[in-house]
Amino acid sequence: MLKRVVALAALMATVLSTSAHTQTKVNRGIRLDANGAVRIYNLGGSVKVVGWNRDSVAVRGSIGKGATFHMGGGHAGMKMFVEDADERNPAAANLEVFVPVMTKLWVKTATAGIDVSGVNGSLDLYVVSGDVRVTGSPADVNAEAIDGTIHISGSPSWVRAKSASGDVTFDGKSSDVTMSTVSGKVTVKGSAFEKAKFESVTGNITFNGTFERGGLINFDTHSGTIDIGMPAGSSADFDIVSISGGIANGLTGKRPSVGRYGRGAELGMSAGGGGTRVVVRSFKGAISLRVAK
Amino acid sequence: MIDPTEEEKFAELNALVRQLPREIDPPADAWMSIRSEIDKTRPGESYTGTRRAIWQRPMFLAAAAVALVAVSSIMTAAVLGWDAGITRPRIVTASQRPQSKPQEPGPATLAEFASVENDYISTANQLSAVLESESNTLSPETVAKLKESLRIIDAAIIEARRALAADPGNRALIDMLNTSYNQKLDLLRRTTEMGRS
Numbered sequence: 001m002l003k004r005v006v007a008l009a010a011l012m013a014t015v016l017s018t019s020a021h022t023q024t025k026v027n028r029g030i031r032l033d034a035n036g037a038v039r040i041y042n043l044g045g046s047v048k049v050v051g052w053n054r055d056s057v058a059v060r061g062s063i064g065k066g067a068t069f070h071m072g073g074g075h076a077g078m079k080m081f082v083e084d085a086d087e088r089n090p091a092a093a094n095l096e097v098f099v100p101v102m103t104k105l106w107v108k109t110a111t112a113g114i115d116v117s118g119v120n121g122s123l124d125l126y127v128v129s130g131d132v133r134v135t136g137s138p139a140d141v142n143a144e145a146i147d148g149t150i151h152i153s154g155s156p157s158w159v160r161a162k163s164a165s166g167d168v169t170f171d172g173k174s175s176d177v178t179m180s181t182v183s184g185k186v187t188v189k190g191s192a193f194e195k196a197k198f199e200s201v202t203g204n205i206t207f208n209g210t211f212e213r214g215g216l217i218n219f220d221t222h223s224g225t226i227d228i229g230m231p232a233g234s235s236a237d238f239d240i241v242s243i244s245g246g247i248a249n250g251l252t253g254k255r256p257s258v259g260r261y262g263r264g265a266e267l268g269m270s271a272g273g274g275g276t277r278v279v280v281r282s283f284k285g286a287i288s289l290r291v292a293k
Numbered sequence: 294m295i296d297p298t299e300e301e302k303f304a305e306l307n308a309l310v311r312q313l314p315r316e317i318d319p320p321a322d323a324w325m326s327i328r329s330e331i332d333k334t335r336p337g338e339s340y341t342g343t344r345r346a347i348w349q350r351p352m353f354l355a356a357a358a359v360a361l362v363a364v365s366s367i368m369t370a371a372v373l374g375w376d377a378g379i380t381r382p383r384i385v386t387a388s389q390r391p392q393s394k395p396q397e398p399g400p401a402t403l404a405e406f407a408s409v410e411n412d413y414i415s416t417a418n419q420l421s422a423v424l425e426s427e428s429n430t431l432s433p434e435t436v437a438k439l440k441e442s443l444r445i446i447d448a449a450i451i452e453a454r455r456a457l458a459a460d461p462g463n464r465a466l467i468d469m470l471n472t473s474y475n476q477k478l479d480l481l482r483r484t485t486e487m488g489r490s
Contacts, residue, residue, distance in 0.1 A: 088432075110432075128435050128487055144483050146431075147438040164442040164480055180476065182442040199472060201449050220472050222449035241465040243456060263460070281469055283453055 022065040026095065029058045033075045035102040035121060041081035043110040045092035051101040051118035051136070058098040064091020113148075123156075131166075149184065155192075167203075175212065185224075193217060200224045204285075208292050210234045211276040219280040226282055229292035235272035240280040242266075242287055250290035302447050303414075309458050399471045403461040406470065413474040420481035430488035439484055446477045 032038070034055050040047055045064075057078060063069050066085035073079055080097075084090040090110070099105065101120050108126040116123060117135040125132050125143040132143045132150045140158035143150045149166040152159060155173040162168070167184040170177060173192040179199075180186075186198050186205040194215035198205050201222045208229040211217050217236075219226050230236065230251065240247055240256070243264040247256040256267040271289075280287055400406040428436055450473045457466045 126487055128431065129438075144487070146435055146442075146484060146487060162479065162483065164484075165438050180479070182445055182476065182480065199476065201445050201473065201476065220469070222453070222469070222473065243453075243463075243466060243469070259465075281465060281472075283449070283456075283466075283469055 022091070023062040024065075024067070024069075025060075025062050026069050027060045028069075028071050029056055030071065030073065030078055031055065031075060032057050032073075032078055032100060032103070034100045035104065036075060036100065037077035037104040037106070038097070038099050039077075039079035039081075039106045040095070040097060041079070041108050042093050042095055042112050043082065043084060043087065043090035045090075045094045045112045046115070046130075047107055047109060047112055048094075048096045048115045049105060049107065049117075049119060050096070050098050051103065051120065052098045053101060054098070055100055056098075057100075059095055061093065061095040063093040067091055067093060069093075132161075211236055211278065213275040215276045217276060217278045219278070219282075221281075221285045222283045224282075224285045226280055226285060226287045227290070228278075228280070228288070229290050230271070232291050233272045235270075235275045236278045237270045237274040237276065238267060238278050238280065238289070240265075240267040240287055240289075242282045242284070244284045245282050245286050248286070248288040248290075250288065302451055306451060306454060309454055400467055401464060403457065403467070406457075406467045409471070410474070413478065417474075417477055417481060420478065420485060424481060424485050424488070427485065427488045431484070439480075442480060443477065446473055446480070449473050450477070 032055060038049075038057060040049070059069075059071065059080060063082050064084070067090070068083045069080070070083060071078070071080035080095075082090075082093040082095075093112070099119060101118065103119055104121045105116065105119055106124045107114050107116070109130050110128045111130050112127070113130040113132070114125050114127055115133045116125065116138075119136060119138055121139055123134060123138045123141045123143070125134070125141070127143075127145045127148045129145070129147050131148045132145060134141055134143065134152045134154065134156075136154045138154070138156045141152055141156045142160045143152065143162070144160075145163040145166050147165040148163060149168070150161045150163055151169045151171075152161060153171040157175055159170065159174050159177040159179070161170065161178070162180045163184050164182045165184055166181060167187065168179045168181050169185075169187045170179060171189045173190055174196075175192055175194040177188075177193060177196040177198075179188065180197070181199075181203050182201045184200070184203045186200050186203060188198060188206070189208045191210045192212055193209065194212040195217075196211075196215070197218045197220070198207065199218070199220040202224050203221070204224045205219055205221055205226045206229075207219070207227065210230060211234075213235065219228070241259065241264065243259070245264070247265045247267050249256065249267060249269070251271045252269055254267065254269045256265040258264070259266045400409050431439070450470065453466055453470050453473060457463060457470065460466065
């Protein structure tokens with residue numbers, strides 16, 4: 001019994017020792033103007049950025065064995081990055097960064113997920129295969145991924161979210177939005193859309209919400225489905241063309257007609273008095289309009 | 294190096310393009326408008342059948358060539374990124390963001406689209422070459438997923454292109470093809486920039 005306890009204690013000591021060697025703690029700070037610029041570069045692990053009401057940047061977290069954490073800059077702008085001994089196989093570095101609320105933020109990672117909340121400045125977020133999550137009301141968001149997902153919730157005034165095989169999701173209010181993916185899903189729930197473009201190649205597009213009067217909204221897919229749900233009485237002027245897919249109109253009684261080129265289906269109609277041009281294009285994906293509950 | 298399946302698709306696409314008519318007459322009302330403009334600007338010197346058409350004159354052709362080269366260069370530069378030589382993209386503030394402009398009319402006819410399509414293919418080839426030379430900056434898994442996404446877009450382009458060959462006046466198809474090509478170029482551009490640390 002005693003032997004077992006000793007062996008277990010030895011094993012635990014080894015594990016703790018290894019853990020201490022493989023992770024290095026980071027705890028740094030630097031002064032920054034309220035609207036200063038912050039750049040963060042971290043290949044693997046995670047980057048969490050939180051806006052706070054202070055004129056400084058604080059970083060805490062851990063970096064992997066053999067990695068070096070660099071940070072520096074002036075009052076107007078600063079940057080930090082993790083330098084890995086092996087950039088092709090980076091050790092996970094988990095950073096939690098507190099920045100002034102109005103910071104102009106730029107983050108680039110490879111597999112590390114990016115999570116930003118409470119930052120009201122401009123956001124530029126680039127990830128190869130990690131996921132991007134933005135919460136709050138930044139002035140504008142540009143988020144790009146190759147096969148990662150992008151989720152934005154809040155009320156940024158300008159949004160560009162693009163992935164290739166990942167899903168892109170928006171939940172909130174924005175006047176100018178573009179969401180694009182190749183095979184991922186586009187899911188949108190919200191309002192105040194004045195200029196918006198939702199596009200995919202094979203991914204399904206689902207919209208639930210309302211448009212701003214006088215706006216121009218585009219839905220475009222090759223073979224994904226397009227499902228548009230709007231509350232009863234919502235206004236829009238629809239211009240819908242499907243080359244070979246079907247159109248189901250659950251908003252008004254108007255039926256789609258055979259396309260003007262003798263194939264597919266078309267539907268032009270106004271709902272709720274119109275006022276916003278909604279252009280829907282599909283090659284062969286089904287299009288449905290419905291009253292959202 | 295271009296993927297063999299991609300090469301086949303390009304060959305197939307080229308074969309489809311070769312089947313298209315070499316010339317398409319401009320709409321009759323367009324010529325009437327041009328003619329009335331000529332008559333307006335040159336009083337007393339009306340068009341005669343022996344005069345060479347305006348678009349066949351050397352000055353017009355030279356200007357058109359310059360315009361095409363300029364547009365093509367701007368398009369290529371825009372897609373590659375003006376600061377392609379800079380290793381990190383700059384931070385753009387909210388006021389500097391390109392605001393959405395009202396949609397400019399794209400090519401309306403197959404003939405117009407065919408010209409734009411050449412630019413798309415040329416730019417995509419350039420970007421693919423850049424990406425291929427820098428592919429070691431991305432993990433094999435990411436490269437595989439990227440190629441799969443490009444294959445999906447190419448398949449959509451080929452399907453829509455076939456439909457357009459059978460239905461050359463279909464404006465909706467032209468719009469869809471434009472969107473698909475833009476998606477392809479945008480994905481190539483983004484991946485090229487993403488690979489740079």
